Amino acid sequence: MATDLDIARAATLLPIAEVAARIGIPDEALEPYGRHKAKLGLDFVDSQRSRPDGALVLVTGISPTAAGEGKTTTTIGLGDALNSLGTKTMIALREPSLGPCFGVKGGATGGGHAQVVPMEEINLHFTGDFHAITSANNLLAAMVDNHLYWGNELGLDARRIAWRRAVDMNDRALRSINAALGGVPNGFPREDGFDITVASEVMAVFCLARDLDDLRARLGRIIVGQTRDGRNVTAHDLKADGAMAALLRDAFAPNLVQTLAGFPALVHGGPFANIAHGCNSVMATRLAMKLADVVVTEAGFGADLGAEKFLDIKCRAAGIAPSACVVVATVRALKMHGGVAKSALGAEDVAAVRRGIANLARHVQNMQKFGLPVVVALNHFTSDTEAEIAVVREAMAKLGTEAILCTHWADGAAGAADLARAVQGLIAGGTAAFEPLYNDHMSLAGKIETVAREIYHASAVAIPPPVAARLRRFEEQGFGHVPVCIAKTQYSFSADPSLMGAPEGHVLPLREVRLSAGAGFVVAIAGDIMTMPGLPRRPAAEGIGLDARGRIEGLF
């Protein structure tokens, strides 16, 4: 069977200027990066601001399983199908991180006949955005320790430094380190650690900023730590924000690539969907909405994590609202939510599908709570049976939505044509009445409880007294108006990854809260959240290399 890389390589790519022309982007707006990638200049982006907005379609999914549900392929397939039907469409995706690429997960450019290309280049380095973000993160870190070294004028308490270093690599050995060892010339020893770049607040800032001024202002607001008496010290206090913005300037321009079908795709930014908001940059989404009649974009993990944050954090920050929502599911994953072991997924099990639908149904209803019309994309596997599919269709019909079988992985645009027509219908229907789940004025604890109750179906949130006090302190410091970004496992509506399906009445145990003042949200951590993955016993990196012609092999 042809691998994703085989299919990507076999494709004939259009020159990027031709791709741009298909959506009306003039040649002068392009900053080419090779023949098949380009950044869209910030001046061009600015010049589009007064144009009307196209409709926004959010692609999200059920609680993910190791089997993979296919949100990215669905986003790409849907975009290609809409374009094929004559709707001027752009897709907006996250950039892949190098870490997972060398670990277990592989790349993040779709798969089968629903990919963005050039696959190898997007997965490795791309236009350097993540490297710029890593550099900005680490410049701030170096300036923090340098400030301590030269006398600590601002009075930072070395025990209260919250700013960690970043690397775009799965490297568990850097999770927890003692830094500045070795004596006087190396500074004051202290505990520190690295997060993977997608977990850096700089990534979240980069993805939420509306323009360069906003970027600089948000960078300046980043809190690196506190003084002994609890006063916040910011990147601006350290005079690091200007240089950080300079490091990010070129990266801040959205990246244009193409799908296998030659349609335009913006791929820009990529924060974690747990401790950050998990979707591509506001810059890319807003630009796409100016350029296209329909924009299809995705949010990370399941709809409880990614879509909730997309709606409550990103849409709020960007002043945008979706017209429709696609929830992606697979029969295989529904069977897993219905209790079937991975080894038995190939056999028909209608009863298990019926049980597992509870997960899908709740995600659909949750999206409806935001005022969005929903359609379900059932990403087809050859092992799916008619009877299993029928069960899903019936269940969705009862929720007032439609489950549509999609075969874009195998068939490209044609495989998502039905889905595209359904999405066209939802947009044309004009029934979307988007409202965020909570308003700015609610207390931070209230916001957390609202998400837990309405989205997770938790009966309560367990907030330890020190955590509650910290939330009140954020409010006293003037940060009560920001949204909350809840970090919990993506595998369950609850904080327990083993609770599949649609658990009810669980208690969400809040462990810690952090203020991301630059990004503009409070992170609320429930359970163990990993901000630096490790490599598996046999990392994908072992199989990656160059063939005799210098082509990259082993990426998947």
Place this chain on the structure above:
Amino acid sequence: MATDLDIARAATLLPIAEVAARIGIPDEALEPYGRHKAKLGLDFVDSQRSRPDGALVLVTGISPTAAGEGKTTTTIGLGDALNSLGTKTMIALREPSLGPCFGVKGGATGGGHAQVVPMEEINLHFTGDFHAITSANNLLAAMVDNHLYWGNELGLDARRIAWRRAVDMNDRALRSINAALGGVPNGFPREDGFDITVASEVMAVFCLARDLDDLRARLGRIIVGQTRDGRNVTAHDLKADGAMAALLRDAFAPNLVQTLAGFPALVHGGPFANIAHGCNSVMATRLAMKLADVVVTEAGFGADLGAEKFLDIKCRAAGIAPSACVVVATVRALKMHGGVAKSALGAEDVAAVRRGIANLARHVQNMQKFGLPVVVALNHFTSDTEAEIAVVREAMAKLGTEAILCTHWADGAAGAADLARAVQGLIAGGTAAFEPLYNDHMSLAGKIETVAREIYHASAVAIPPPVAARLRRFEEQGFGHVPVCIAKTQYSFSADPSLMGAPEGHVLPLREVRLSAGAGFVVAIAGDIMTMPGLPRRPAAEGIGLDARGRIEGLF
């Protein structure tokens, strides 16, 4: 006065395809990175291999002082002058490192009217090469710790791991760390540290490899540490070399930019000139020699460090030989070598110049020892007097060379026209008879002693018995044939940075030797060598930012 950035910004840049066309590079060979930078495709590089080589001119300098001697500006000015005189010329330079940019040193793209542009982009990220090198370095590091974590099949001794992590930032807090703290999920705690990217062996490998196969093979030979019984463990043993090569593939293509005069410049790679060999990539130099009749390139620090390594390491590895050598000096620096304090450099002091010439004279004679015809470029400052300049001219005439006043910083190509004519004369004279200082078969200790005696004028090398034993062990392991890369202070011929001028009879104290099996040299460290700089009390970063139009300001 106009800053370098003002001058660079005021310049009208040619589209990079026009710059390429000036030297006969076809449009198809270009991988554009924005409008004014391009990589030259590896297929194009291969297609040039059978063409005859142009003449190579090495620009080096006296022992540097904080005043700055101007090797990079001289390289650029000389290139522009040769092109203006009708000689088809290309320059080849190192890429700047981000670290110094934010520290005290500023960028590294020349200055005044002798710059390569776009200045801001070359100094910040450029085409991402250093980020790719950092990633490859850190992937290997992550795979080392991951190997320990999953059972250590290869039997690596955690105390004998030599491979350090890298970051392209001046960050003293990372020089010495304890990593993998925090318990079982994070691995086995051990001592570790970060070097700045330019000090990574991956950088040296990148800059010495002749082609992709050579790159992959060298990466595979990198030694990450030893087993308990002293057996070397390599990147190939860890199956990391393929993925490292994949990470480096695109970066490995040389970068084309232009000088302020619109002439082509290759800017590619940039290893440290102490623990590595300090000059741009073999790929760039060899390609430039295929494309141009004359190639002007520079080596880092003074000629005792940079030029010696260029000649004994790079020329040996690349199979190339220079036709002429330019030694750059300033009257101000000669005065400092003659004992004048920095505050008094503005006043005429012929006697001090006469004393300081000892430093210049030795560098000139050293280059002559390699069989190279030499010309001295006297980089003009307005405070230089006729009498001072005359002293330099006379002294150089006695050495059979010429000192030529250059004003390219103020006047661009016209200011280096005399120098260009002298260089044309040296090349046309055909007197170059390049020989490396020592042959492959000499013992490693013998090679170190030869450089110390012939170039540094040391009376002896103090090699502690354990260091001598280590050198013998490298020879037993089959690495006796490689050249040596001596790391010592750049400020003196000796290992004592305060010994200015031309000290004689000093003893070179060898502290440590390391085998860079991938790069293909043995590093011999004399004195304290910093592989991770720190930031100053007021880092340049504090003044860097974006202006109201989004342009970068504060770079210098």
